[in-house]
Amino acid sequence: MSLIMLKDITIPEHFPIPPKVSEAELAADHQLFDRVKEALIAHQALLIAHYYTAPIVQRLAEETGGFIGDSLEMARVGKDSPLKTIVVAGVRFMGETAKILSPEKTVLMPDLHSECSLDLCCQTEDIIRVKAEYPKATVVAYANTSAEVKAHSDWIVTSSLAVELADYLKGRGEEILWLPDRHLGSYIANNAKTDVYCWPGRCVVHDSFDPSGIIKLKEQYPEAKVLVHPESPASVVALADCVGSTSQLLAFSKKDDAQTYIVATERGIFYKMQQACPEKTFIEAAIAPQGVSLDGAKCPWMSLNSLSKILECLEGKEPQKHEITVPEDIRVAALKPLNRMLAFSAALKAGSVPNDL
Ligand code: 13P
Ligand code: SF4
Numbered sequence: 001m002s003l004i005m006l007k008d009i010t011i012p013e014h015f016p017i018p019p020k021v022s023e024a025e026l027a028a029d030h031q032l033f034d035r036v037k038e039a040l041i042a043h044q045a046l047l048i049a050h051y052y053t054a055p056i057v058q059r060l061a062e063e064t065g066g067f068i069g070d071s072l073e074m075a076r077v078g079k080d081s082p083l084k085t086i087v088v089a090g091v092r093f094m095g096e097t098a099k100i101l102s103p104e105k106t107v108l109m110p111d112l113h114s115e116c117s118l119d120l121c122c123q124t125e126d127i128i129r130v131k132a133e134y135p136k137a138t139v140v141a142y143a144n145t146s147a148e149v150k151a152h153s154d155w156i157v158t159s160s161l162a163v164e165l166a167d168y169l170k171g172r173g174e175e176i177l178w179l180p181d182r183h184l185g186s187y188i189a190n191n192a193k194t195d196v197y198c199w200p201g202r203c204v205v206h207d208s209f210d211p212s213g214i215i216k217l218k219e220q221y222p223e224a225k226v227l228v229h230p231e232s233p234a235s236v237v238a239l240a241d242c243v244g245s246t247s248q249l250l251a252f253s254k255k256d257d258a259q260t261y262i263v264a265t266e267r268g269i270f271y272k273m274q275q276a277c278p279e280k281t282f283i284e285a286a287i288a289p290q291g292v293s294l295d296g297a298k299c300p301w302m303s304l305n306s307l308s309k310i311l312e313c314l315e316g317k318e319p320q321k322h323e324i325t326v327p328e329d330i331r332v333a334a335l336k337p338l339n340r341m342l343a344f345s346a347a348l349k350a351g352s353v354p355n356d357l
Contacts, residue, residue, distance in 0.1 A: 003189040004197045009126050015204055017300045019075040023037065029173075030056055032307040039314045040064045041136060045108075046083040046096070047310070048074050050090035051246045052116060052268035052302040057089050059271075059306070068272065070247040071097075071143050072158040075338070078102055087313055088306040088324075091116040096147045100334050107324040110309030113292055114301040118144040118231075120249065121201030127152045134197055137177035138169055141337070144203075145258045147326045150193040151333035156341045159230055162243035164348055166192035172355065183207065187230040187237060187356065205299050206231035209264045213286020214239050221241050221283065225258045228285075229265035236285070253277060267297045 012105065021029075040047055047066035049057050049187055054349035058068050059279040067077045071094055073261060078086050078098035085106045088095040095109040095118055122145050128210055131139060131152070141153035142162070150156055157165045166188040169176055176194065180201030190197040209232045218224060218239070227249045228240035242252040246269055253261055254276045263269065273282050284297050313322040326334070347353040 001189055001193045002195050004195070006130055006197055006199055009121075009130075009200055010123050011121050011200055011202075012117075015120060016115065017294075018113070018304060021303065021306070028305045029308050031136045032311060033060065035308045036060060036311045037064055040087070041310055043085055043314045044083055045085040045087050045314060046078070046081050047087045047089060048094075049301065049305070050094060050268070051250070051272060052075060052266040052299050053089045053305045054057070054268065054303065055168060055172050055271040057305050058268070058308065059309070061089070070158065070160060070245050072160050072245070072341075074098070075101060075143070075158075075262065076151065076342065078105070078107070087310060089310065090114070091119075091144075091299070091301050092324075093119050093144055093146060096326055097143065097338065099324045099326050100147060100150070100331050100338055103326075103328075103331060108313040108319075108322045109324055110306065110313055110322065111304040112125060112322065112324070114304045117191050117204040118142065118201050119146055119149075122146070122149050122199065124148050124152060127179070130197075134175070134177050137197055139179070140165065140169070140173040141179050142181055142184060144343075145250055147334050149179070149237070150337060151330045153179075153334075153337045154340075155344075156334075156337045157344075158245060158341070160343055161341065161348070162188050162230070163191045165344060166194050166196070168344070168353060168357075170194040181231050183233055183237075184230050186234055187243070190234075203231040204294065205266055205297055206264070208287045208294060209235065209236045209297070210234065210286045210288035211235040211239060212235055213288070214262060214264065217283060217286060219278070219320055221260050223258065224260040224262050224283065225279075226258065226262045226285070227252060227264065232264050232341050238263070238290045250276070253280070253282070265297070266299050268299075268302060278330060 028104040049061040079101040091114045139153045179199035185198035225241040261282040
């Protein structure tokens with residue numbers, strides 16, 4: 001197997017990281033909890049929150065019959081819900097995925113500027129060029145991409161299925177053109193032992209985990225197990241007792257018998273981990289000190305999902321500022337690889353994947 005890093009791809013030097021919110025602003029925002037809860041119920045809106053959102057947003061989902069999950073589960077739940085209004089608390093690709101799968105529903109997001117650095121690493125013009133350079137390769141795009149990028153892809157996949165899909169495509173004799181996360185690309189090439197032409201994109205959070213800092217934490221907590229999301233560098237993955245998507249890391253921490261965990265993923269996941277296992281200790285993995293303007297392992301765009309903005313979605317004067325729209329031609333083209341992912345996931349769960357998906 002080999003990993004071939006693609007060249008001449010436009011990767012932003014700096015990402016438009018939103019300013020940090022002060023403690024006073026956060027406290028004022030939390031005062032809105034009961035009002036937002038009433039608004040969600042009154043508007044019969046389903047709140048779907050990613051594990052990386054703030055604990056108070058996850059609690060709001062819990063108390064209003066909403067849902068908290070990883071990006072694959074979020075896609076499924078929005079599609080299957082009978083409710084006509086969905087509020088997606090996450091980053092924009094998650095809202096777009098919900099709209100692609102449920103065009104008849106109103107999909108709202110607290111802030112349409114909730115980027116993902118991986119999405120920002122992936123320009124359509126580059127994809128068109130690279131596809132022409134590797135015409136035989138199967139384009140597998142990570143879910144963390146725009147609707148337009150999905151429309152140019154053969155498959156979409158989330159981290160929970162990425163190795164299994166790479167294995168499946170290898171079995172069909174297909175080469176993979178993987179985008180946009182370089183670390184996940186390298187992880188699937190190593191684990192499925194297959195050739196991957198890999199995009200050089202990065203997640204600002206996971207790319208910043210620091211192996212030497214994690215080794216120091218291990219010395220301090222020798223009994224601790226290390227949980228790692230595969231968007232992290234290979235040097236961090238090498239230290240892991242479990243590598244997986246957010247849901248997979250959460251599931252491992254529940255069933256495993258250790259008492260302490262060093263967690264290399266976004267800190268929002270601690271809410272559900274601690275709720276499931278109040279007697280266990282979860283420690284945030286170390287972030288490299290140099291060149292990172294992050295507030296620890298915190299996704300700067302997930303933090304845009306405040307209670308005041310959820311309220312604005314439902315009762316604000318400018319609803320168009322919150323509604324996800326996807327041009328119909330792009331939606332139809334993106335639906336195909338997304339449906340393939342959902343069919344693949346369902347077939348895997350059922351225990352047998354047909355060769356012609
Ligand atoms: P999951 O698919 O594991 O939820 O991850 C999404 C994500 O953005 C990770 O950074
Ligand atoms: Fe994107 Fe990274 Fe934030 Fe996940 S944590 S949404 S990959 S920037």
